[in-house]
Amino acid sequence: MRLKETEPEEIKLNMTAMIDIVFQLLVFFIMTFKVVAMEGDFNIRMPLASQNQEESMDEDFPTIIYVQLAAGTNGNINSIIVDDDTTFSDTDMYSKLTQLVESKIAAEGNPEDSKETEVEFDIARELKYSYTVKAIEAVSGKVVDGQIKKLIQKIKFKDSTSF
Amino acid sequence: MKFTKHQRVEILEGDLTPMIDMTFQLIAFFMLLINFSEVDRAEEITLPSSVLAVAPEVRPDYQIILNLEPSGKVKFEGQEFDQIDMLGPIFRKEISAAAREDVTNPGDIAVIIRSHEDTPTGLVQDLIAKCQEESLESFSLRVKEQVRR
Structure with a gap:
């Protein structure tokens, strides 16, 4: 008996359902996608006053730089006063603050010991937060050739609220 | 007149493979970039920017x-408190949750x-003091990363 040769049938998958779902997923992700700016932190540690006092008994007293931020009208910054004897009130006051802090660290002899130097801020309550952050940034370090050069790591607020 | 035999009508099918490839790549792209943890961010708050701020390497x-x-x-977490003084119970609840x-x-x-960048610094200090009342001591001031030049 001679069998009749049949052509093999091409198996076709129905892709419609999968494409539907894939497009729904794509639309979902596109709709929920948000471009957000990268955020960073100024990491700070604020030990409670009592613990701080106990610890400070065992440690040498660090050098403290006192920085006062005075507010002008509408919460804008008016001036920066350092150690009650140096006042900056012009537009580049923050870079001058950085230079002063750097020179004070250098005057101590060993820049590696800058970790022991502290800055205590006395900030006017009405001063806008952005100016405070700029001042913290100015004493924390600076950017040299795209690299961060750290200055002061310990920052305090007046009234025993210490970073 | 003799009609020629009807030719079989073939269904024209485009090759969907490149389109599906590309679509899957797009889905993979968006899936990798989507970040559901952003619910903690209040979008209406404009953070101050800083070149020195460093993105946290490890999540606490x-x-x-x-x-x-x-x-x-x-x-x-989606709740709104009109005054900083109202946060005490929330902090205690969070401390209990952290202990678990x-x-x-x-x-x-x-x-x-x-x-927000326009917030009076006094309010930030009040918030920190409120946290300290509940024995919280580790703080991070979050700012927007500014591109270094």
């Missing part, structure tokens, strides 16, 4: 993200303050 074991508005309103996740020392809980 337990964190509390507080969004502070210029009016003194605090937003935390083996973060027993409140000092190890990271408090991330996202304050």
Whole structure:
């Protein structure tokens, strides 16, 4: 008996359902996608006053730089006063603050010991937060050739609220 | 007149393979970039920017993200508090929740303050003082990363 040769049938998958779902997923992700700016932190540690006092008994007293931020009208910054004897009130006051802090660290002899130097801020309550952050940034370090050069790591607020 | 035999009508099918490839690549792209943890961010808060701020490399074991508005309103996990003094019970609840996740020392809980750039600094200090009342000691001031030149 001679069998009749049949052509093999091409198996076709129905892709419609999968494409539907894939497009729904794509639309979902596109709709929920948000471009957000990268955020960073100024990491700070604020030990409670009592613990701080106990610890400070065992440690040498660090050098403290006192920085006062005075507010002008509408919460804008008016001036920066350092150690009650140096006042900056012009537009580049923050870079001058950085230079002063750097020179004070250098005057101590060993820049590696800058970790022991502290800055205590006395900030006017009405001063806008952005100016405070700029001042913290100015004493924390600076950017040299795209690299961060750290200055002061310990920052305090007046009234025993210490970073 | 003799008609020619009808030719079989073939269904024209485009090759869908490149389109499906591309679509899957797009889905993979968006899936990798989507970040559901952004619910803690209050979009209306404009953070101050800084070139020195460093994005955290490691996520803290337990964190509390507080969004502070210029009016003194605090937003935390979708809840809104008109005054900073109202946060005490919330902090105690969070400290208990942290303890259940083996973060027993409140000092190890990271408090991330996202304050609007126009907020009076006094309010930020009040918020920090309120946290300290509840033995929270580890703080991060969150700012927008500015591109270094």
